[in-house]
Amino acid sequence: MSNLSDQLLEDIWEQLRPIYARERQRLDEVNEWSPLQAGVFNYLKISRLTPKWGKTPYRLSIDVYEPFSWSDNSYKFELDPYIEDITEDMLHDEFWPALLKKVNELRLSDEMGSHFFDYRFELVVDFQRESSVSSSKLTATLMDEAKLAKLQETLAHFIETKVLSELPARPKAKDYFFFSRLLVNPDLLPEGRLAPDPQQLEALSLSLSRKLKETPERLAEWKREYAHALKGWAEEQFLPLYFDETDEYPLRFRVKPSIEQPTLHSDVLNFFLYTALQVGHDDPQLRLSYLRYASDLGSDTAARYLKTGSGNMESLRKGSYFQGKANDVLQTIELNLSVEEEQAYSEALTYLCDLMRQGFPKAYALKLKSTEKQWLPLKKLAKSPLHRFFANALQYPSLFPVIAEYAALVMEEFAWYGDVEAGEKSVMPGTYAVLGLGLHSEDYDSLLVRYMQLVDTEHQSAHDDYAGSFASVRGVNERTLPILISIVLGGGQSARPIKDSLIDTPELARQLSAQLLPLEDHERELVIYRLFGGHDKLARSIKKAEPDMAAALESVTLGKGRS
Numbered sequence: 001m002s003n004l005s006d007q008l009l010e011d012i013w014e015q016l017r018p019i020y021a022r023e024r025q026r027l028d029e030v031n032e033w034s035p036l037q038a039g040v041f042n043y044l045k046i047s048r049l050t051p052k053w054g055k056t057p058y059r060l061s062i063d064v065y066e067p068f069s070w071s072d073n074s075y076k077f078e079l080d081p082y083i084e085d086i087t088e089d090m091l092h093d094e095f096w097p098a099l100l101k102k103v104n105e106l107r108l109s110d111e112m113g114s115h116f117f118d119y120r121f122e123l124v125v126d127f128q129r130e131s132s133v134s135s136s137k138l139t140a141t142l143m144d145e146a147k148l149a150k151l152q153e154t155l156a157h158f159i160e161t162k163v164l165s166e167l168p169a170r171p172k173a174k175d176y177f178f179f180s181r182l183l184v185n186p187d188l189l190p191e192g193r194l195a196p197d198p199q200q201l202e203a204l205s206l207s208l209s210r211k212l213k214e215t216p217e218r219l220a221e222w223k224r225e226y227a228h229a230l231k232g233w234a235e236e237q238f239l240p241l242y243f244d245e246t247d248e249y250p251l252r253f254r255v256k257p258s259i260e261q262p263t264l265h266s267d268v269l270n271f272f273l274y275t276a277l278q279v280g281h282d283d284p285q286l287r288l289s290y291l292r293y294a295s296d297l298g299s300d301t302a303a304r305y306l307k308t309g310s311g312n313m314e315s316l317r318k319g320s321y322f323q324g325k326a327n328d329v330l331q332t333i334e335l336n337l338s339v340e341e342e343q344a345y346s347e348a349l350t351y352l353c354d355l356m357r358q359g360f361p362k363a364y365a366l367k368l369k370s371t372e373k374q375w376l377p378l379k380k381l382a383k384s385p386l387h388r389f390f391a392n393a394l395q396y397p398s399l400f401p402v403i404a405e406y407a408a409l410v411m412e413e414f415a416w417y418g419d420v421e422a423g424e425k426s427v428m429p430g431t432y433a434v435l436g437l438g439l440h441s442e443d444y445d446s447l448l449v450r451y452m453q454l455v456d457t458e459h460q461s462a463h464d465d466y467a468g469s470f471a472s473v474r475g476v477n478e479r480t481l482p483i484l485i486s487i488v489l490g491g492g493q494s495a496r497p498i499k500d501s502l503i504d505t506p507e508l509a510r511q512l513s514a515q516l517l518p519l520e521d522h523e524r525e526l527v528i529y530r531l532f533g534g535h536d537k538l539a540r541s542i543k544k545a546e547p548d549m550a551a552a553l554e555s556v557t558l559g560k561g562r563s
Helices: 003-028 081-085 088-108 145-163 175-183 198-211 216-242 266-279 284-296 300-307 342-357 385-393 397-410 431-440 442-454 466-474 480-489 506-516 521-532 535-544 547-558
Strands: 041-049 059-063 075-078 117-127 136-143 243-245 253-255 316-318 322-327 332-337 365-369
Touching: 003 041, 003 059, 003 075, 003 081, 003 088, 088 117, 088 136, 117 145, 145 175, 145 198, 175 216, 198 216, 198 266, 216 243, 216 266, 216 284, 253 284, 266 284, 266 300, 284 300, 322 342, 332 342, 342 385, 342 397, 365 385, 385 397, 385 431, 397 431, 397 442, 431 442, 431 466, 442 480, 466 480, 480 506, 480 521, 506 521, 506 547, 521 535, 535 547
Parallel strands: 041 117, 332 365
Antiparallel strands: 041 059, 059 075, 117 136, 243 253, 316 322, 322 332
16 A cells, blocks of 8 residues: 555544544443444544635545534544545555455454444545545445344344233333334345335334333333334435435425336335324324325325225215215314204214224314304314314204213323324314313213323313313302312313312312312322412411311311322
8 A cells, every 4th residue: 555545544543543532431431221222333434625715725524423414513634735645546446445444343343342333334435626526435334244143133032022022021211212223224124025014013013012001101202213213214215215305395205207216116115105104193294295105106005095095994974964084094084064053963973983983093183164163162272173063063962972972982191183283282082072061061070080080281281271161161069179170180280270269168168178188299289279379379368268268278288198
């Protein structure tokens, strides 16, 4: 190797060594690793930068992480002028082979520790010159086959002992990211497969989801990581092969001319369709885009999904006064009411109930054609088609039983209607029906209590003002007080105190005290905060009250909950 090539390699290594040493020190401080993480570093890019005004023409950058297009975290250094004398032949025939050898030797040694390098490593040299024609870019993928084989064994053991096994064995939270990515890793596919098997992945995901059912936050985290992994596969491995990226929204990809596309195998397209359905649980627009992409590639299944759904549901029903259309894949229902009469709403509600019994997704969005515009007296609820439909239907007391039946069918913890953008207006399926029934009739108080026990108080706040509305409409008395307490306990974490003074008699105060006794301490605190504004305000109320009322209110503060 010539002196110039040797000098360039030596200079680069002199700069890279301390970078890797700092990263090694950082990794040594990690106390616990996921067994599914083969290593951290899988990329190295060395660039000779083109001259810029006011900068030395002899500049070098090193990237130890694959850079994002919108950021620059490169390490930058200056080189001696000899860099200009390195020819293309020196770069290709001398420097590049020597660099490959040196990097590979370091990777396969134990010098950096077992967690430093991943089994796959991409090496890039981008040697820029003032003329783009004479610039060079060299790339290579280095594989540590022994490390890959060990990772395959570890994954198989992990699935057997942590995923498919019986409880209490289950993955740790730190494993979700790596497990989901390994499931779609093309290096781990069985021989002969070009894409993961949707049925196999779904079975693994369902098995893990069942294990995490009793820990909702972990279940939500797993589902999120799984969806991100599938999306990553689609947008990094599948779509770039068949589409060109554009700046358009929401369809960011335009199908390539057929001559530029590789052969599209059925197992690859089938897995993309599976990915579309899975990511759609949390991102309906992305699901729609993916299905359109698949349709552009000639998928009859995608075209059918877009038009009528899976075919497993009653996608169309015509009644005397309404027409309904449903697509379970897109999770949309359309209701067209030809008249504003009880019979029209009865037919529509029956159709909704029948769909839910057939397994239609509860987190659906509704399109409604109706001239009536009723709303529940709750300011925080979104004025969505679902809200309007149930507020309209609640005008007919004879429909209350079927509205309650619908609500019982769709209520599901940690699920959300798709009628609004995800956020503070999102509500659990059944919300509009249950809250409306609770304002109209005491016959459905048990359903209302069940709803309040089920609703996600950490992530739903649109029902926060329901307690005040309930008290205003139904009043606070011996019968309604227990229901009111359930409503208060089911309020969102951001719920504020109720403005009106609801506990206004000694009898109610004593009943409240008795109702608080079996509660946990934090639940007692919440009820006192919502009904009185907190202990300080309750104490001031006691001082101002008549003796009998003061004694009754005092009993509210004395009881102890279960710790």
